[in-house]
Amino acid sequence: MKRDPKDLVRYTAQERLNHWVVGMSFILLALSGLALFHPAFWPLTQLFGGGTWTRILHPFVGVLMALSFLGMVLRFWRLNVITPTDKQWLHRVREMVDGDDHNMPEAGKYNGGQKLLFWLLAGCMVLLAVSGVVMWRTYFGFPVGMVRLASMLHAATAALMIGLIIVHVYAAILVKGTIRAMWYGTVTRPWAKQHHPAWFRETTGRK
Amino acid sequence: MALQSLDIQRRSATTTPSPGARTTTEVAKLIDISKCIGCKACQVACMEWNDLRGDVGTNVGVYDNPSDLTENAWTVMRFAEVEVEQGKLEWLIRKDGCMHCADPGCLKACPAPGAIVQYSNGIVDFHEENCIGCGYCITGCPFNVPRLSKKDGKAYKCTLCSDRVSVGLEPACVKTCPTGAIVFGAKEDMFEHAEERIVDLKERGYKNAGLYDPAGVGGTHVMYVLQHADKPELYSGLPNNPSISPLVSVWKGVTKPLATAVMALVAFAGLFHFVAKGPNEVSREIEKEFEE
Numbered sequence: 001m002k003r004d005p006k007d008l009v010r011y012t013a014q015e016r017l018n019h020w021v022v023g024m025s026f027i028l029l030a031l032s033g034l035a036l037f038h039p040a041f042w043p044l045t046q047l048f049g050g051g052t053w054t055r056i057l058h059p060f061v062g063v064l065m066a067l068s069f070l071g072m073v074l075r076f077w078r079l080n081v082i083t084p085t086d087k088q089w090l091h092r093v094r095e096m097v098d099g100d101d102h103n104m105p106e107a108g109k110y111n112g113g114q115k116l117l118f119w120l121l122a123g124c125m126v127l128l129a130v131s132g133v134v135m136w137r138t139y140f141g142f143p144v145g146m147v148r149l150a151s152m153l154h155a156a157t158a159a160l161m162i163g164l165i166i167v168h169v170y171a172a173i174l175v176k177g178t179i180r181a182m183w184y185g186t187v188t189r190p191w192a193k194q195h196h197p198a199w200f201r202e203t204t205g206r207k
Numbered sequence: 208m209a210l211q212s213l214d215i216q217r218r219s220a221t222t223t224p225s226p227g228a229r230t231t232t233e234v235a236k237l238i239d240i241s242k243c244i245g246c247k248a249c250q251v252a253c254m255e256w257n258d259l260r261g262d263v264g265t266n267v268g269v270y271d272n273p274s275d276l277t278e279n280a281w282t283v284m285r286f287a288e289v290e291v292e293q294g295k296l297e298w299l300i301r302k303d304g305c306m307h308c309a310d311p312g313c314l315k316a317c318p319a320p321g322a323i324v325q326y327s328n329g330i331v332d333f334h335e336e337n338c339i340g341c342g343y344c345i346t347g348c349p350f351n352v353p354r355l356s357k358k359d360g361k362a363y364k365c366t367l368c369s370d371r372v373s374v375g376l377e378p379a380c381v382k383t384c385p386t387g388a389i390v391f392g393a394k395e396d397m398f399e400h401a402e403e404r405i406v407d408l409k410e411r412g413y414k415n416a417g418l419y420d421p422a423g424v425g426g427t428h429v430m431y432v433l434q435h436a437d438k439p440e441l442y443s444g445l446p447n448n449p450s451i452s453p454l455v456s457v458w459k460g461v462t463k464p465l466a467t468a469v470m471a472l473v474a475f476a477g478l479f480h481f482v483a484k485g486p487n488e489v490s491r492e493i494e495k496e497f498e499e
Contacts (some may be wrong), residue, residue, distance in 0.1 A: 035318075036318040036339075036341065037318070037463065037466070038463050038467055039220040039221060039222050039318075039320060040222070040467070042220060042318075042319075042320055050339075051319050051337075051339035052339045052340060052360070054339065055339040055340055055341045056340075097480070097484075098484065099484035099485065099487060101487060102490065135346075137341070137342035137345070137355060138340075138355075138360070144345065144346060144351065145452075147345075147346050148346055148452050148454040148455055148458075149454055151316075151343070151346055151454070151455070151458050152454045152455075152457055152458040152462065155458055155462050155466065156462055156466065158466075159462075159466030159467075159469060159470055160469075162470050163469055163470055163473040166470070166473045166474050166477060167473065167477070170477035170480075170481075173477075173481070173486075174480070174481060174484075174486055174487050175486070175487045176486045176487065176488045176489070177488075177489065188489070188497075189497050190489040190493045190494045190496070190497050191489055193493050193496075193497075194489050194490060194493050195489075
């Protein structure tokens with residue numbers, strides 16, 4: 001990896017670390033959760049030392065994810081406040097999907113799609129954490145009606161969140177030069193100018 | 208419990224047929240509440256046969272002892288003093304425990320393959336060696352029956368003495384009942400027996416006497432003869448028309464294939480989008496601006 005001193009810093013080491021704690025716990029939760037969701041995914045319990053271990057570990061990893069996700073929200077929520085420009089961006093998302101983001105409304109550090117995803121994920125996280133606690137029979141004894149509702153919500157929300165994360169990961173793969181931002185924390189200037197022009201101006205003072 | 212069974216009708220979290228070469232007669236236990244004297248011999252027989260001992264509890268002011276089902280108490284007598292009509296007090300004693308539903312909510316909810324099975328004779332059995340201790344069976348049960356053990360984290364409930372029944376014996380509680388309030392046999396025969404009892408009860412003034420074999424769960428393999436079949440709630444909250452909660456049905460029904468399909472679709476959409484549209488790279492013009 002050649003490091004150009006002109007590269008722009010997009011994420012600090014702490015931010016990246018926080019992101020990867022969330023990311024790793026998400027992967028563990030998705031695998032163990034799917035294992036308990038549908039018999040087709042049951043073999044995934046082997047990754048965790050069997051069914052019982054899967055059941056024991058899943059909620060603890062959930063606590064880790066909820067807490068580290070909270071850290072992400074505290075760090076980034078201000079940057080994800082949706083502005084009128086973001087709404088325009090979202091209205092014209094078709095162009096982006098079509099593979100050309102040159103004429104899209106100017107994005108700051110995050111574009112409208114990223115911001116929407118941020119809030120959707122945060123919403124999912126809240127629902128999953130709350131319903132997860134209600135389902136955690138080892139330590140809690142909620143009324144069965146609540147547990148039933150929580151179980152349904154937990155499964156549906158988790159599926160939605162997995163879908164959103166696939167979109168999140170795919171967007172990072174699609175837009176070349178993005179993933180390095182989460183590895184080393186920097187992006188190139190051309191990358192910033194094309195994909196996040198407003199942020200580019202803000203950080204460099206250049207047009 | 209771990210004996211090989213070739214008469215399995217349904218198996219939890221399993222999408223292929225279960226070993227079912229052998230078909231057995233559908234059985235049922237019939238509990239005639241009008242004949243029960245609340246002696247708890249059935250509780251003792253259950254503990255004895257299954258070799259279970261609960262902790263010594265405390266007196267909660269009523270006859271119920273233990274006061275609830277536990278991982279070691281698979282059946283309990285529930286005592287209800289009910290004034291069925293002005294000035295007519297009745298002592299309704301119900302032997303509570305697993306109802307062995309034809310459509311078992313526990314089995315439907317269970318995520319562990321083979322932890323819950325239903326034999327062709329209708330008995331719903333937990334195979335604790337496959338149980339992971341999630342408690343979904345409790346979430347699925349319309350009768351609030353399974354209990355998680357604090358000792359080993361597994362779920363336990365009445366087996367309808369599947370071990371005894373498989374070798375032609377009647378369940379331990381039936382064997383011991385001194386008044387003949389509990390009988391056991393082919394479900395068809397139990398219908399006949401119940402009919403006779405209901406006729407008798409009606410003759411003696413219980414005009415609403417009837418059989419409790421709730422259709423909402425496809426019928427049960429533990430049935431009650433109730434003096435007041437129109438009001439099962441009188442019997443310590445026996446549910447009137449129980450069924451698997453719609454939330455559980457959605458969770459374990461449509462959500463499973465639908466959510467799986469949606470997740471797969473999103474993943475494939477990404478793959479095909481990449482193939483169709485290719486990566487979104489920085490344009491040559493912008494790149495040139497930064498070349499010195």
